[in-house]
């Protein structure tokens with residue numbers, strides 16, 4: 494009997510998700526034992542046309558990481574949707590935009606200026622990439638950038654979400670185990686649309702730091718504060734995103750002395766991640782006077798970046814207005 | 823004000839608390855005071871119930887501005903929840919500004935149950951301010967970005 498087919502793809506992402514999958518160590522042999530890996534650009538040679546030639550729905554499981562930033566990303570998202578039975582938005586970029594989604598703060602022109610015309614770039618003729626270029630051998634093309642980055646489910650229907658930047662390897666291993674058990678008839682798949690490979694509560698819930706009532710008179714950046722190693726970081730004025738972030742990482746960052754930056758995305762039931770954090774942070778500020786509140790808030794140097802570091806593309810507003818407005822020039 | 827903004831009727835979502843500001847609005851109504859019809863009021867029990875999500879949702883769904891109102895400081899029926907609303911308001915404004923939404927599109931208004939006239943005149947004033955800012959026109963889901971925009975980014 495032929496094995497069920499497996500695919501993995503990267504769109505606008507950093508490649509960390511692929512590393513996380515390889516980091517499941519010998520479990521990767523289970524993947525090989527149970528699946529026929531048909532498409533995985535980082536690990537094997539396969540062409541888009543090979544995927545195009547496959548029968549619709551013939552790939553059992555596709556892990557799709559990366560956001561949709563250009564027309565190539567979008568094309569492959571549609572293609573893999575068509576060819577896959579189970580499409581998983583894998584990792585923060587596919588789920589909610591992640592770091593590449595931070596570019597949604599800026600219009601495309603600014604992104605290009607920064608990439609090709611700032612002082613750190615040696616580009617005296619100010620050459621910019623062109624999507625089509627005629628060479629003696631024929632025309633060559635590169636993908637066209639869109640005004641904003643979109644999450645996978647803003648482009649195609651998604652079956653499951655697996656958050657994390659990247660997803661923790663033990664969570665990936667558990668999900669692969671589950672799928673194998675499903676294949677053997679020993680388990681059932683979770684309902685469509687479920688978040689898999691993560692917890693249902695918040696990072697605070699898994700965090701071991703001691704908590705008292707939070708009253709904050711000043712926010713400060715972690716490198717400027719001698720933080721008490723036992724005490725909740727937010728209580729010490731260090732902006733920690735634990736209260737809004739989904740559990741699943743065993744509160745790794747706060748255990749290691751760093752604040753949670755929110756890579757597991759919104760906790761169960763949170764509609765807008767940033768809005769939830771605004772509510773949480775504003776609640777613990779210890780002042781009733783507008784001027785003092787403003788002074789305390791000055792300690793949060795980049796609130797939108799703090800609250801939407803991983804989630805801008807997936808948030809209610811999705812992008813800053815200047816980025817939207819670059820649509821169509 | 824341009825011709826376009828003069829004829830523009832802003833849509834404003836207004837959140838009131840049950841005990842003071844909603845009564846102020848009610849009073850303005852029963853006393854037949856005239857004020858601009860652009861505000862759609864949503865009554866909460868208290869301004870402290872105002873989840874910032876409501877504000878973001880309003881903007882994302884097409885509102886041109888959002889009004890948050892509650893009892894005067896010290897008068898909240900749940901003791902100090904309106905101070906929480908105050909702090910959220912300040913923080914929201916900062917975040918919205920970074921997202922390209924002018925701070926003038928979010929207003930906080932304290933009004934007691936007796937201040938129908940103030941409520942009415944503040945709303946009229948707010949509507950004029952938002953009219954001058956023009957429509958926000960936040961893109962709606964569906965009117966998405968599949969159109970490439972290479973013109974301005976290629977050499």
Ligand code: SF4
Pocket residue numbers: 696697698700701702704724725726727728733734735736744747752753
């Ligand atoms: S705010 Fe951060 S440090 Fe405090 S309990 Fe939550 S995760 Fe831990």
Ligand code: FES
Pocket residue numbers: 839840841842843867868869870891892893897898899900903904
């Ligand atoms: S009851 Fe009016 S603001 Fe709390």
